[in-house]
Amino acid sequence: MSYNVKHFGAIGDGHTLDHEAIQSAIDECSQSSGGMVVVPQGTYLCGTIHIRSNVCLHLEMGAVILGADDPSHYPEICKTPYGNLPGQIQALIWADEVENISITGQGIIDGGGASPLPPSVAAGVKFRPALMFYRGCKNAKFLDITLQYSCFWTLHLMRCEDVMVRGVTILADMGRINTDGIDPDGCKNVIISDCNIKTGDDCIVIKSTEGDVCENITVTNCILSSRHAALKIGTEAIGPIRNITFNNCIIHNTDVALALYMKDGSVYENMVISNMVIEARNEFPILLDITPRYYKEPKAGRIRNITFDNITVTAKGRCYIEGVPLQPVENVRFRNIIWNVSGPCNLTDPTKPPGARRVELDPDRINYAVHPYQFIAVHVDGLLLNDVCIRHEQSDSVSDRGRLYADHVRNLTVDRMDSFDPPAGLEPVMIRQDDESGEKRAK
Numbered sequence: 001m002s003y004n005v006k007h008f009g010a011i012g013d014g015h016t017l018d019h020e021a022i023q024s025a026i027d028e029c030s031q032s033s034g035g036m037v038v039v040p041q042g043t044y045l046c047g048t049i050h051i052r053s054n055v056c057l058h059l060e061m062g063a064v065i066l067g068a069d070d071p072s073h074y075p076e077i078c079k080t081p082y083g084n085l086p087g088q089i090q091a092l093i094w095a096d097e098v099e100n101i102s103i104t105g106q107g108i109i110d111g112g113g114a115s116p117l118p119p120s121v122a123a124g125v126k127f128r129p130a131l132m133f134y135r136g137c138k139n140a141k142f143l144d145i146t147l148q149y150s151c152f153w154t155l156h157l158m159r160c161e162d163v164m165v166r167g168v169t170i171l172a173d174m175g176r177i178n179t180d181g182i183d184p185d186g187c188k189n190v191i192i193s194d195c196n197i198k199t200g201d202d203c204i205v206i207k208s209t210e211g212d213v214c215e216n217i218t219v220t221n222c223i224l225s226s227r228h229a230a231l232k233i234g235t236e237a238i239g240p241i242r243n244i245t246f247n248n249c250i251i252h253n254t255d256v257a258l259a260l261y262m263k264d265g266s267v268y269e270n271m272v273i274s275n276m277v278i279e280a281r282n283e284f285p286i287l288l289d290i291t292p293r294y295y296k297e298p299k300a301g302r303i304r305n306i307t308f309d310n311i312t313v314t315a316k317g318r319c320y321i322e323g324v325p326l327q328p329v330e331n332v333r334f335r336n337i338i339w340n341v342s343g344p345c346n347l348t349d350p351t352k353p354p355g356a357r358r359v360e361l362d363p364d365r366i367n368y369a370v371h372p373y374q375f376i377a378v379h380v381d382g383l384l385l386n387d388v389c390i391r392h393e394q395s396d397s398v399s400d401r402g403r404l405y406a407d408h409v410r411n412l413t414v415d416r417m418d419s420f421d422p423p424a425g426l427e428p429v430m431i432r433q434d435d436e437s438g439e440k441r442a443k
Helices: 020-030
Strands: 002-004 013-017 034-040 043-048 050-052 055-059 063-067 090-096 099-105 108-110 130-135 138-143 146-148 154-160 161-166 170-171 182-185 188-193 196-199 204-208 214-222 223-226 230-239 241-254 256-262 267-280 286-290 302-315 319-322 329-341 372-390 401-417 429-434 440-442
Touching: 002 020, 002 230, 020 034, 020 043, 020 108, 055 063, 099 146, 182 188, 182 214, 188 230, 204 241, 223 230, 230 241, 230 267, 241 256, 256 267, 256 302, 286 302, 286 329, 319 329
Parallel strands: 002 034, 013 043, 034 055, 043 063, 050 090, 055 099, 063 108, 090 130, 099 138, 108 146, 130 154, 138 161, 146 170, 154 182, 161 188, 170 196, 182 204, 188 214, 196 223, 204 230, 214 241, 223 241, 230 256, 241 267, 256 286, 267 302, 286 319, 302 329, 319 372, 329 372, 372 401, 401 429, 401 440
Antiparallel strands: none
């Protein structure tokens, strides 16, 4: 069955509030065993719309669901699940404990957040609804739709299972903070493919904010651009995150390209990042980091069994891997890496990205970022660098870095690491190791 929202009183003139009419169509469709709710061409000004089971919301070409700017049209769904961060979740599109649902079509869902909000302003804004918030849903699909200008996260999936996001375009104002693209949060069996995502915050970030296992997630065939991280694990992650693949993506115009931030004592394991073409700005565009969120009450967590394969990077920056003494990063593999160095290291006061604003770092911590090496690895057990080629993008560039700095790295294998010569006085490879029982081989 098909249900046209205009038959339920929707106007679509961009001025009249239409969410009650659209909700009536959705409710009747669900109560009548399901079907398709059709949104024809027009602009439909709306507050919160609640998705029901067995409903496909289909936006025809030229159809726009536009978020109203009145907070009274957005009921509180729940408190924010981000530790002790105060606040509430509101959303333009909301689904809760429902199944067999989809949003399809060539139309647009617009949150109305097209103007930039710098951090100093955003901190004082209390009304920042997500574009879409799905909680505890099963068999959810998002196909071909455009999701744009969210005031907060664009598509937040919490404890959802069997999700497909395919052919979706996500646009956010690059000047707005906290405008993530897709956040699978404690989800299982998620496929994200063929998407084009441009955000003011992270593009795709996998989380476990309430301790649920997040597993079996694949991201493939996407084009990503971000003011922060393109593909990220964490930072809010209490439960395990495992069995993840990032494959066949282009990352451009981005600060951090690939990041695993361990802050809250979780486990990140069994991940493959492959077939990537990357252009990034940050000093450390590829990063694996175990740094507890609050150093006085540390929860170290584990990062293990991570493979990077067939990746081409163009960036001035470097790769950074750091565990902690009692819990090193374990079993990391870099294979078939081409790194085109596009500019000099920041040697004035380099630091690794903190990964989050809500952190309290140890003021006495050692800053390993000051070492001018392409790969920095600290407190790692099991590191392979195989067929790694480091080249200057410009032929007249001056060498300013060595190949590898390894401090407390056990079971290190370097096999075919090709690089330009380091500057005078700098060793190509620097290995510092108090415990000589770890195998070290280089050729």
